[in-house]
Amino acid sequence: MTVHFIGAGPGAADLITVRGRDLIAASPVCLYAGALVPLELLDNCPAGARKIDTAALNLDQILAELIAAHESGIDVARLHSGDPSVFSAMAEQMRRLDALEIPYDVTPGVPAYAAAAASLKRELTVPEVGQTVILTRLGGRATAMPPGEDLATLGTSQATLVLHLAVQLIDRVVEELIPNYGADCAVAVVARASRDDELILRGTLTDIADQVRAAGIRRTAVIIVGKILAAETFPDSHLYSTARPRG
Incomplete structure (x- = not known):
């Protein structure tokens, strides 16, 4: 068995x-x-x-x-x-x-953050823009976060942040991230990723909280924050570079 x-x-x-x-x-x-x-x-x-x-x-x-x-x-x-x-x-x-x-x-299974990135048509690791992804949440009614894993501390890296179980606390997310990421940092919220009723919100730390409230999103959502969401100018990866030796 x-x-x-x-x-x-x-x-x-x-x-x-x-x-x-x-x-x-x-x-x-x-x-x-x-x-x-x-x-x-x-x-x-x-x-x-x-x-x-x-x-x-x-x-x-x-x-x-x-x-x-x-x-x-x-x-x-x-x-x-x-x-x-x-x-x-x-x-x-x-x-x-x-x-x-x-x-x-x-x-293993397909994680929610991967489904959200797929819906956004975004790679979370863009060359010379963002190569680190932090998966985290907020402390609240659930178990407490360990010391040093608060958003203010994690945000000092300016890495791409993926937050689960946090959309109900979107105002707190914004407040704690603006000092490190800036008010104009790109944000996406993907609710019910991959489902028929999937909903995608795109904005910045300035306006995303108002969008979430207007849409009535309160659960089953992933928040992604970082420069990679708006990256348009970046070098090709070394993996397929013509300068890389082959054979």
Whole structure:
């Protein structure tokens, strides 16, 4: 028996790996976050599969389902939105499974920030403009941010920032980033990336908060901040340069 942690992708049902889809099809139990995971993925479950929406469950209740499956000797597909390596709450589940000696593995998925960049038709690492991407969030109702990982500190690098779980605090984002990035720094907000109802906002730190409020965006959005969003003049990468030796 194995618990398969599977990245379900950012929203579009066909943005799941072939491995992830096949594991769902082979698992008699499927746990999924109903508010975030596309329900069409459940069509891949085998006939008679036990399908459990974890949106209203706490960690103990989720573990109880995994333990029951382990005792019955049946595999579990544990679906997490996006890629489970980022902001998925997978770590505490794996820690419990380690203590119980229940086997598990992890299948990566398309992360929300990658889907947002695709929708924006932007590379996040543009030569001589931005080569560093910081994935972060804000402290609020969730767990506190570690020391030194506040936006004011991270912003001193002027690297491209990708913020998850922060659109409800857009005014705070703007306030903390303007001192390092400047009021005219380019910003994009992508809500529900890759879904049929995807919404893209483009602006600067000066006007993005007003745009977010006007659009009524309050969740399921990625904020991207950085010079790469407006980059038009930059050198070609060395990868395909005619000056690079070949062979």
